[in-house]
Amino acid sequence: MKPWDIRTACERTGDEQTLTRLPSTSTSLIFAVLPEGVTRLLVMGPRTHAAYFPRKDSLLTVNAQFRPGWARTFTGVPVSELTDQVVPLGDLWGKEGDRLHDALIADPANAVGLIENALSERVTEDPSSALVHEATRWLSQERLPETARRLHVSERHLRTLFTGAVGVSPKRFVQLNRVRKVLSQVGTQKGAQLAIGSGYYDQSHMTAEFRATMGVPLSRYLAGDLPADSVC
Template structure:
């Protein structure tokens, strides 16, 4: 039997109930927080947005897991719109109970079109937005889906190439993805850094970690294979890099200490 480096066993048969909680939330944002209400999206909005939810802090420890998406966030009490770039490491924090926010997780390439600028310098940053043309902040707080539908109704939909590339990277190498798209690896790198704020390899690494977090209960070796790792030890090393602890420790609740959220 091997160990995961934090007191857990690397060959445990089942992921704990903590992973089940993670799985319910990871599909949209990957935040384990007090209360999260995911909103249904009409097809027209789904072309732009990967998920919309309203999260309310419960005063207990929360985990923001790594995310390769760019997110628009509105703090309900401040009516301040913020753009959050890709998150390359997990964040463990405690927010004051009762604070809520609307979060809009954008599909690959869509945030670049909305902001009118490349995202290459947005990773691990949160920047205030004075305004987003056509988006009413008060309406976003009251009815996020309706506000986004109205704001995006007249926007021309951006090309699908980046999202197609993102899907290819889930199960193949950067070189193979570039070849299937009939572009050079350099061009693919530029496409990703401008459109997501991450290199193709970094994007794929985060996607694999999110796959582990969203996995159904099973053997770690099977989860590693499904997520696209070489083996279980590769998965454990990568998970520790992004989450701060190995997978068995995380699912058992042995995590880095949470710090107060001051945002």
């Protein structure tokens, strides 16, 4: 299995003129061609809060989202340095990143293949990435001490390794994924049932964490009453 998935960069919600970039524990490599012909080749780090901005059409957007634990292998820097940041790939890869950008500009119809090839050339065996990826599987089910024991490492070592590889601490990783789970289940559950099903102690716990992460209470979010636009 490849340590990345190709997918759309931005997720849409609310009224049709507003795009929402949800909080995420993932890091992505994004290539976009805008209507005016401007292109961008960027690395978007983990996002600890939602962002809202006016809808902006693009002619093409390709998003290579790295699987948990693998982003550092491809970015070349601790992912914690990219948290809540959007950085030109050339700043991380140097001339190699600039050459990829030039190739994408010359052949945007083949963008997926060009990005896949560039990432494939950087794949290396990395035991720490595999360990962190395994940790992400267990942290939604158990606390950090139990996961560390399961993986035969110290809690402190796992926290340090995890934060550098994922960009957020194990605790924040769990929090962000709980909020995303609320959004995925809100159509089938509500109230206390939604809270417990999403991993919260109770409804007030869910309400506080959702508002802190998304910027508005759940009821306002579902009604499309979103915070002021920010820059995409």
